[in-house]
Amino acid sequence: MTSFVILKRVAPLAAVVLAALAPRPAAAALKVVTTTEGLAAIAREIGGDRIQVESLSRGIQDPHFVDANPMLAVKLRNADLLVDVGLDLEIGWLPPLVNQSRNGEIQPGGPRRFTAASAVQVLDVPTGPVSRAEGDLHPGGNPHFMTDPRRVAQIAAALAGRLTALDGKNAGYYAQRRDAFVKALDAARARWEAQLAPVKGAKIFTRHRTMTYFFDWSGLAGDGELEPRPGVPPPPAHLADLVQIAKRDRVKAISVENFYDTKSADVVSRYSGAKVVLIPGDVGGEPGLDTYEKYLDVVVRRIVGAIQ
Amino acid sequence: MARLLLLPDISAIGSFAGAYSNYDIANQSPRTGPFGPKDKPTPLFEEVELGLQSVIDPYARADIFISFTPDGVDVEEAYLTTLNLPAGLQLKAGKFFSPFGRLNQQHPHVWDFIDAPLAMQRLLADEKLSGPGADVAWLAPLPWFAELHLAGQGTNPSPSQPSDGASSERLTAVARLLQYFPIGDATTLGVGFSAARRSEATGAFRDLGGADLYLRWRPLYSRSYVTLQGEVFARRFSGSMSGELTDALPVLAGELGQGTDWGGYAQLFWRQDAYFGYGVRYDDAPTGPRYGAVGVPEGMEQRYSAIANWYPSEFQRIRLQAAYDRRPGGQDGVEFLLGLEFGIGAHGAHPF
Numbered sequence: 232m233t234s235f236v237i238l239k240r241v242a243p244l245a246a247v248v249l250a251a252l253a254p255r256p257a258a259a260a261l262k263v264v265t266t267t268e269g270l271a272a273i274a275r276e277i278g279g280d281r282i283q284v285e286s287l288s289r290g291i292q293d294p295h296f297v298d299a300n301p302m303l304a305v306k307l308r309n310a311d312l313l314v315d316v317g318l319d320l321e322i323g324w325l326p327p328l329v330n331q332s333r334n335g336e337i338q339p340g341g342p343r344r345f346t347a348a349s350a351v352q353v354l355d356v357p358t359g360p361v362s363r364a365e366g367d368l369h370p371g372g373n374p375h376f377m378t379d380p381r382r383v384a385q386i387a388a389a390l391a392g393r394l395t396a397l398d399g400k401n402a403g404y405y406a407q408r409r410d411a412f413v414k415a416l417d418a419a420r421a422r423w424e425a426q427l428a429p430v431k432g433a434k435i436f437t438r439h440r441t442m443t444y445f446f447d448w449s450g451l452a453g454d455g456e457l458e459p460r461p462g463v464p465p466p467p468a469h470l471a472d473l474v475q476i477a478k479r480d481r482v483k484a485i486s487v488e489n490f491y492d493t494k495s496a497d498v499v500s501r502y503s504g505a506k507v508v509l510i511p512g513d514v515g516g517e518p519g520l521d522t523y524e525k526y527l528d529v530v531v532r533r534i535v536g537a538i539q
Numbered sequence: 540m541a542r543l544l545l546l547p548d549i550s551a552i553g554s555f556a557g558a559y560s561n562y563d564i565a566n567q568s569p570r571t572g573p574f575g576p577k578d579k580p581t582p583l584f585e586e587v588e589l590g591l592q593s594v595i596d597p598y599a600r601a602d603i604f605i606s607f608t609p610d611g612v613d614v615e616e617a618y619l620t621t622l623n624l625p626a627g628l629q630l631k632a633g634k635f636f637s638p639f640g641r642l643n644q645q646h647p648h649v650w651d652f653i654d655a656p657l658a659m660q661r662l663l664a665d666e667k668l669s670g671p672g673a674d675v676a677w678l679a680p681l682p683w684f685a686e687l688h689l690a691g692q693g694t695n696p697s698p699s700q701p702s703d704g705a706s707s708e709r710l711t712a713v714a715r716l717l718q719y720f721p722i723g724d725a726t727t728l729g730v731g732f733s734a735a736r737r738s739e740a741t742g743a744f745r746d747l748g749g750a751d752l753y754l755r756w757r758p759l760y761s762r763s764y765v766t767l768q769g770e771v772f773a774r775r776f777s778g779s780m781s782g783e784l785t786d787a788l789p790v791l792a793g794e795l796g797q798g799t800d801w802g803g804y805a806q807l808f809w810r811q812d813a814y815f816g817y818g819v820r821y822d823d824a825p826t827g828p829r830y831g832a833v834g835v836p837e838g839m840e841q842r843y844s845a846i847a848n849w850y851p852s853e854f855q856r857i858r859l860q861a862a863y864d865r866r867p868g869g870q871d872g873v874e875f876l877l878g879l880e881f882g883i884g885a886h887g888a889h890p891f
Contacts, residue, residue, distance in 0.1 A: 289724075291760045298757060299891050300727055301684040301719045308627070308678060327890045330600065333678055335623020338597070363854060363883075463852070464814070490760050 261398050264310040266321050267294055268515035269377045270347060270386075272523045274314060276412040277391045281401045287328070290515025290526075293490040295367075295462075299324040307332035310343065312397060314390065317348030318374035343397065348374060350389035351382040354443050366460025377513065378445035380420045380527060384413050419524050423531045427451070430538045435484040436473060436505065438491045441512075451534070454482050457495045465495045477503035484537035488512035506537040547593030547601075550886035552648050554585040555879045562872030566833040568826070568840060568864055571665045572654030573876060584609055588646060592887045598622060601633075602887070604646065615646075616669070627678040631690075637668040638676070638688035638715040639733040640770050641751040649889050651766075651808045651816075652846055653860045653878040657824035658802025662772040663747060664696035668735070670708055684719040694737060696745075711737040719891075729753035729891075740788055743778040743795060755891075764810050771803035800825045802839075816848040826866060838867030856880045 261282040265271040271286035278284065285306055288297045294316070307313060307328055315321055329337055336343040348371070355373035357365075376382045391409035395402040427449045434454035435442075440461055446453050455476055459469045476482065477499065485496045486508045496507045510533055511517045514526040558575040565574070575581025591603040599619050606615040618633030636644045642659055660666075672692030679685040693708035715733040722728055733749040749772050757764035776794040785792040806820035822844070827837030844862035851857070860876040 289759050293762070296762055298727075298755075299888055301686075301729075301891050302721050302727060304678075305682070305684050308680075323888045325888075327888050330620065330622065331629075331678070331890065333623060333627055333629050335597065338594070338622060341597075363852075367853065 261311045261394065262309055263312045263314060263394075264306055265314040266297075266316055266325060267377075267513055269513040269523065269526070270314045270316065272514040272521070272526075273383060273387050273412075274390060276523070277387055277405055277408050278394055279404065279408050281398065281404055282394065286515075287325075290511060290513040290517075290520065291490060293488075293512065294320055295323060297321070297324045299327045301328075301331060304328045304331035307334055307337060310334060310337055312343050312345060312393065313337040314345045314347065316374050316377075317346035318353065318371040319369050320374035345390060345393045347386045347390075348372075348376070350386045351376050354447060355440065366458070367462030369461075373440060373443045375439075375441040376444045377523075378442060378527070378530065379448040380416055380423070380523075381448055382444060383523060384416050387412055387416075415524065419527070423449075423527065426531055426535050430535055433484075433538045434480050434482050435486060435534065435538070436477070436482055436496075436499065437485070438487040438496065441488060442486060445530070449531075451538075454480050457485070457487075457499065467498075470495055470498050473499045474502040477505050484508050484534055486510050486534055489516060508533045508537045510534070547591045548885035548887060550590040550592075550882060550884035552586075552588045552590070552646075552880065552882040552886065554587075554648055556583045556585055556653060557581065557877040558583055558875070560872060560874040562864070562870070564872075564874065567835055567866060567870065567872070568657070568842075569831040570654070570657060570660050572660070573878075574874065586647070588615065588648065590884075590886055592885075594622075595619065615667075627680060629676045629678070631674040631676065632672075634671045635669060635674065635692075637670070637692055637694065637711070637713045637735065638674055638690055638717075639663065639668050639713055639735055639747065640715075640749045640772070641729075641731060641753060641768065642770065643668055645889070648880055648882070651768075651806060651818050652820055652844060653858060653876045656770070656804035656820070657822045657826075657840060657842060658772050658804055659770070661824050661826070661830050662774040662800060662802050663749070664694070665698060668694055668696050668711075668713075668747075670694040670711070672711075674713075683721070684717075686717045688713070688715040688717070690714075696737070709738050711735055725758050726754070726756045727891075729755075739776065739778075739791055740780060740784055742780050742784070743776065743791060746775045746777055748773040762810070762813050766808045767805075768808070769803060769805035771801065773799050773801050775799040794829070797829070813853075814850050816850070818846045818848075820844040820846075832866075835870065836867045840867070841865045854882045 263274050263282045263284045265274055265286045267288055268286045268290040271284045274284045287303045288294055353372035357368060361368055361370045387409055391405045394405045431450040434452045436455050437453055438457045440456055442453055455473055457465045459465060482505045485499060485505050487493050487496045489509050490512055493507055500507045510530050511520055511526055514520055514523055520526045556573040558573050559580045560574060561578060563577045573583045573585055587607040589605040594600045599621050601619050603617040604615040606613050614634060616635045618631050618635040621630045642650060643663060670692040672690060674688055674690035676686050676688045690713040692711050694711040695708045713735040717731040720728045731751040735747040737745040739745050749770060751770040754767040755764060780792060802824040804820055804822045806818055808818035810816040822842035824840050826832045826835050826840040842862050842864045844860055846858055846860040848856055848858045858878045862874045865871045
């Protein structure tokens with residue numbers, strides 16, 4: 232009975248609000264919501280002023296541990312396209328938000344969901360049985376592929392395709408921006424590869440297994456992670472092992488995303504001489520890094536700088 | 540893997556406790572949470588919760604939680620949720636925790652403390668206000684999160700409490716308005732108001748009211764956060780019954796003239812990092828013979844609790860909770876709980 236009374240009171244208010252907001256103007260920009268700032272930056276490169284882009288997380292956040300804040304579901308409610316990384320990177324927070332949003336088309340596999348991982352060749356796919364005894368593994372493979380500009384170009388191309396499918400009248404615009412972005416990225420890549428050439432084959436440590444794709448592209452090599460297994464904190468014995476490995480293999484750098492603390496890295500650094508390199512975790516990970524190019528520029532420069 | 544084989548996500552969460560108290564909780568502070576006999580350290584099996592979760596089809600998803608406890612097996616929740624109804628609507632149908640307050644909708648393994656606040660158990664439901672029915676939730680098209688729930692459920696809130704109509708599921712109407720407001724980048728404020736009316740017998744009702752507040756502060760770059768959370772609950776039996784019914788249901792008849800009972804809790808929790816968390820809680824709940832307390836005069840019971848948590852990984856939690864309980868008539872006592880929880884399998888992420 233109480234329910235009916237409340238419903239009666241609310242219905243007129245609901246009608247007014249809905250009427251005000253229901254019809255979407257035909258010329259409105261496509262609302263693109265991404266899970267990370269890196270994906271938002273790529274979407275901006277392709278969509279230009281024909282789309283409105285918003286990222287659910289910020290570049291200074293660890294993308295594994297974003298809060299499933301209902302405020303984010305509000306952003307998803309009217310999303311014309313949700314762009315996520317995939318491979319369970321956002322498993323701890325995105326699914327309840329998508330469910331809360333009532334936006335059925337952005338569910339996994341939906342017409343308004345673009346999962347970036349679907350556009351790239353995935354590495355570190357576990358073979359054989361997967362168990363949490365191996366730590367917090369991503370059963371579908373490593374989701375940290377944004378450190379490889381070749382894969383980012385593939386994502387940009389696939390995203391342009393999806394934007395075109397949703398907004399065909401701007402197909403030419405998206406294609407032109409895609410070409411311009413890929414061209415600029417190719418030029419930047421040539422520059423980065425020149426910077427990387429002198430240190431090719433050098434081995435470094437990372438905090439988490441975040442640099443697999445960077446190694447695949449750059450020719451540097453990972454010689455170990457501070458985490459003995461993904462997501463597992465380093466015990467002293469493991470750090471002692473890393474010190475030995477660092478001395479043996481002349482490891483000169485330990486890259487740590489700036490949302491991690493550097494205590495363990497500092498210990499290994501103190502006893503091995505390898506330098507701790509604090510890098511942004513994504514676009515927006517430091518002030519001023521508002522494009523993909525600026526972000527990777529910093530990553531390449533700092534790592535190369537530490538090795539040389 | 541499960542998703543490749545069209546299997547639902549399957550998970551199991553085990554909860555165990557060790558309890559010690561220097562007073563007779565069962566009689567002096569009746570509750571359903573974990574406790575043992577006076578002065579005897581007691582190991583307790585609390586629950587294994589089996590979760591089965593999956594989308595059903597493009598239009599809906601299903602969440603099923605089966606609870607194995609020392610009392611037996613119970614379907615804790617089993618409901619369908621629509622994914623794309625128009626106009627911001629979402630329908631939940633099946634058996635589920637009522638959209639009333641904050642803790643009532645969370646599984647105990649999500650709570651910051653090992654046991655439920657006393658006021659929630661005394662005024663809302665022994666375990667959970669829950670039951671079979673349907674809940675329509677409307678997400679208002681506003682720039683902040685504002686969700687209005689209207690639910691109709693058959694509930695059986697307090698089989699152990701003295702209300703004759705309680706022994707069976709009875710129709711209950713529940714309404715809840717939940718809002719979240721961002722305060723800068725790092726802070727979120729959640730405010731909820733809930734109301735419910737349960738038909739107890741012809742002409743007699745149980746009216747429930749509640750307000751809840753949740754303030755969460757977490758710097759974006761950090762795993763660390765602080766939350767301040769509190770709820771108040773109010774309960775009143777209203778209406779009038781025929782003389783015949785009054786004779787048949789004397790306990791309920793006795794409750795009808797008792798006015799409104801109030802209670803609540805407030806808690807502060809600090810998650811230091813990925814591995815440790817600490818909290819304090821203040822409880823204020825009605826007690827006395829009407830709540831089954833033996834030798835305790837009618838009045839308010841206060842409890843002060845503190846908890847320390849260690850999370851060896853995201854899938855284990857070991858905690859120690861200590862509490863000092865003060866009852867009317869100058870009675871007091873201390874309680875200790877040691878809790879162990881673990882989860883295996885793919886368990887869906889919890890809402891905020």
